[in-house]
Amino acid sequence: MTQHYDSATPKFPHMLHGGDYNPEQWLKYPEILEKDVELLKKANINCVSLGIFSWANLEPSKDHFTFEWLDKIIDRLYENGIYTVLATPSGSRPQWLAEEYPEVLRVSEGGQRFLYGNRHNHCLTSPAYRERVRIIDTKLAERYANHPAVILWHISNEFSGDCHCELCQQAFREWVKDKYKTLDDLNHAWWSHFWSHTYTSWDQVHSPGYMGETSVHGLDLEWKRFVNHQTIDFMKEEIKAVKSVNPDIPATANLMGIYFEGLDYFEMAKELDVVSWDSYPEWHKPNENEIIARNDSLAHDMMRSTKKKPFLLMECTPSTTNWRSISKLKKPGMHCLAAINAIAHGADSIQYFQLRQSRGSAEKFHSAVISHTGTENTRVFREVTEVGELLPKLESEVYSTLTPAKVALVVDVQNKWAIDKSLGPRNQYIDYYGLIQKCYNYFWKNGICVDIVNCDSELDGYSLVIAPMLYMFRGNISDKLRSFVADGGTLVTTVFSGVVDDTDLCFLGEATKEKLSDVLGMWVEEMDSLYDEDENATDFNGKEYKLYELCELLHPTTCEVLSTYKKDFYKGLPTITRNKFEKGTAYHLAATGEGELYDDLFKMIADEAGVRAPLSSVPKGVSLTVRGDLYFLQNFDEEERTVSLDNKFSDLLSGESVEGDVVIPALSARVLKPCEKQ
Numbered sequence: 001m002t003q004h005y006d007s008a009t010p011k012f013p014h015m016l017h018g019g020d021y022n023p024e025q026w027l028k029y030p031e032i033l034e035k036d037v038e039l040l041k042k043a044n045i046n047c048v049s050l051g052i053f054s055w056a057n058l059e060p061s062k063d064h065f066t067f068e069w070l071d072k073i074i075d076r077l078y079e080n081g082i083y084t085v086l087a088t089p090s091g092s093r094p095q096w097l098a099e100e101y102p103e104v105l106r107v108s109e110g111g112q113r114f115l116y117g118n119r120h121n122h123c124l125t126s127p128a129y130r131e132r133v134r135i136i137d138t139k140l141a142e143r144y145a146n147h148p149a150v151i152l153w154h155i156s157n158e159f160s161g162d163c164h165c166e167l168c169q170q171a172f173r174e175w176v177k178d179k180y181k182t183l184d185d186l187n188h189a190w191w192s193h194f195w196s197h198t199y200t201s202w203d204q205v206h207s208p209g210y211m212g213e214t215s216v217h218g219l220d221l222e223w224k225r226f227v228n229h230q231t232i233d234f235m236k237e238e239i240k241a242v243k244s245v246n247p248d249i250p251a252t253a254n255l256m257g258i259y260f261e262g263l264d265y266f267e268m269a270k271e272l273d274v275v276s277w278d279s280y281p282e283w284h285k286p287n288e289n290e291i292i293a294r295n296d297s298l299a300h301d302m303m304r305s306t307k308k309k310p311f312l313l314m315e316c317t318p319s320t321t322n323w324r325s326i327s328k329l330k331k332p333g334m335h336c337l338a339a340i341n342a343i344a345h346g347a348d349s350i351q352y353f354q355l356r357q358s359r360g361s362a363e364k365f366h367s368a369v370i371s372h373t374g375t376e377n378t379r380v381f382r383e384v385t386e387v388g389e390l391l392p393k394l395e396s397e398v399y400s401t402l403t404p405a406k407v408a409l410v411v412d413v414q415n416k417w418a419i420d421k422s423l424g425p426r427n428q429y430i431d432y433y434g435l436i437q438k439c440y441n442y443f444w445k446n447g448i449c450v451d452i453v454n455c456d457s458e459l460d461g462y463s464l465v466i467a468p469m470l471y472m473f474r475g476n477i478s479d480k481l482r483s484f485v486a487d488g489g490t491l492v493t494t495v496f497s498g499v500v501d502d503t504d505l506c507f508l509g510e511a512t513k514e515k516l517s518d519v520l521g522m523w524v525e526e527m528d529s530l531y532d533e534d535e536n537a538t539d540f541n542g543k544e545y546k547l548y549e550l551c552e553l554l555h556p557t558t559c560e561v562l563s564t565y566k567k568d569f570y571k572g573l574p575t576i577t578r579n580k581f582e583k584g585t586a587y588h589l590a591a592t593g594e595g596e597l598y599d600d601l602f603k604m605i606a607d608e609a610g611v612r613a614p615l616s617s618v619p620k621g622v623s624l625t626v627r628g629d630l631y632f633l634q635n636f637d638e639e640e641r642t643v644s645l646d647n648k649f650s651d652l653l654s655g656e657s658v659e660g661d662v663v664i665p666a667l668s669a670r671v672l673k674p675c676e677k678q
């Protein structure tokens with residue numbers, strides 16, 4: 001079953017192949033700008049992202065606008081069949097703006113105002129900043145929103161960070177007051193009678209920070225929620241400014257995947273027409289390429305899931321980054337393989353940072369489609385060109401479509417904020433994302449589509465919901481999980497789940513509904529933390545698995561015990577439980593285990609829940625992803641691998657038909673279409 005969507009860019013409803021282009025750096029080199037057009041066409045580039053950091057060239061001094069250079073670039077590219085994704089320039093401000101309005105400069109949590117420099121560091125509360133952004137955005141929209149080349153708004157760039165200035169403090173106080181209404185409710189929710197930190201006036205509410213409050217966990221959570229709110233509010237004002245001129249050009253913002261923890265992207269996505277993101281995996285770490293591919297796929301899945309729609313891959317590097325501790329080249333084939341992986345997981349574009357390599361300053365060694373050589377005679381240029389040739393083939397099969405997922409994985413950034421601040425079981429590190437990756441692995445490898453959901457998501461339509469380490473039961477998630485199981489769904493929870501509410505207050509009582517004790521058929525009495533060099537173990541289905549990090553000591557009430565601890569004073573207590581609850585089933589995994597435990601357990605649970613893998617097995621190094629009718633078999637290893645097919649397929653890339661054992665060369669993919677529907 002395939003779901004069809006409207007195109008993300010209705011004016012140009014095609015797979016985009018493009019990237020960030022910064023002609024403002026090259027205005028003194030007209031011959032280079034001219035040559036770029038020719039080279040971009042050769043590389044099968046069909047769109048460019050313009051204006052992301054152009055503010056100083058668009059408004060060199062206050063209210064003095066110079067759009068002529070941009071007119072020329074947009075027109076010239078358009079004459080050559082290249083469309084424009086137009087950015088608002090608010091990701092980096094001109095010097096004059098900071099000079100005239102110092103309030104736009106952020107203040108650190110220690111109360112110190114930063115000097116001018118860098119980017120992504122504006123006070124998003126500042127009325128002066130908002131007003132100057134509104135003016136430049138409106139001017140841009142008035143000039144270009146009806147230009148035939150402009151297909152999409154790219155709002156700002158990679159929103160992130162917080163500001164602790166007085167304007168932000170005041171806005172935070174208002175926000176907190178609006179939420180809690182009375183100081184009595186605030187003091188209870190934040191448990192602030194602890195250490196006598198009771199708030200007796202709203203004016204005492206101040207952002208957390210190393211110079212001040214760090215012990216009120218409710219305050220910490222609300223500050224993060226406020227920063228999220230304020231950032232989204234700022235972004236909404238930008239969208240309003242550009243859409244007031246032409247509401248028909250969709251808007252996106254470039255997000256940073258699943259591992260960026262500063263914002264709740266599920267909230268942000270609600271305000272965007274299409275989600276896009278910037279993916280920079282560290283390919284080719286020795287023996288880790290498959291894991292890296294899995295972790296990047298998880299991020300693609302999350303980006304797709306925030307709107308449950310195809311997304312755009314707004315940035316990836318044609319070869320290397322320049323900002324990691326080691327910037328390794330993408331080996332031959334890797335770029336194409338990573339691009340195919342993005343498409344397989346729901347991307348409708350492959351876009352780059354950057355199209356032309358910058359000559360100086362911070363990003364001069366970041367790779368680009370056109371390198372400092374300025375020619376097409378490079379390996380990277382050829383590989384980019386190849387991706388451009390591939391996209392139309394994939395477009396005809398999967399553009400603007402998705403395969404609905406039967407499995408949902410709960411990944412809630414607010415939960416992560418709370419775990420990080422939990423101050424208790426393992427302050428040195430709790431590997432939340434590591435656990436999520438282990439839970440995702442079996443499905444990723446075997447071609448079972450997984451949606452990422454958070455506590456606010458609806459769970460209708462899923463057969464299996466996995467909620468790893470959902471420490472904070474936020475909103476009505478426990479009611480939703482209960483109804484999901486009652487209606488016949490299968491739920492899996494793990495160690496350190498259902499411990500606190502929205503404001504980080506611990507649930508009281510032994511076996512309670514709030515903690516889902518009825519659904520799980522058990523309650524947790526204690527949780528042991530293991531030193532890094534410690535381990536426990538459990539036997540399950542005749543195999544022994546290692547356990548690490550956290551081990552719960554639980555009391556079964558109605559659940560079945562599937563396995564037990566092998567060591568320590570809690571030897572014999574349950575490690576894996578299963579409980580029948582009304583029409584459904586709930587599993588609980590009481591400890592953190594090695595990867596294989598999750599692979600084996602989820603194979604069993606998925607089979608039981610009727611979620612079947614399309615192929616009987618997928619070899620090491622290879623992953624299968626299904627989008628629409630297509631099977632994407634991808635080999636992330638540097639050795640060729642053989643996959644056994646149970647049916648006849650045609651290879652979309654080579655045109656040949658294949659069946660039985662099929663070879664996937666190192667660092668490459670086969671995109672297969674079943675000859676008959678299976």
Ligand code: GLA
Pocket residue numbers: 157158254278280315321322353363366
């Ligand atoms: C981010 C930014 C880009 C560029 C790249 C470099 O994704 O959005 O402007 O700095 O990183 O990898």
Ligand code: ZN
Pocket residue numbers: 106107123124125126163164165166167168
């Ligand atoms: Zn501020």
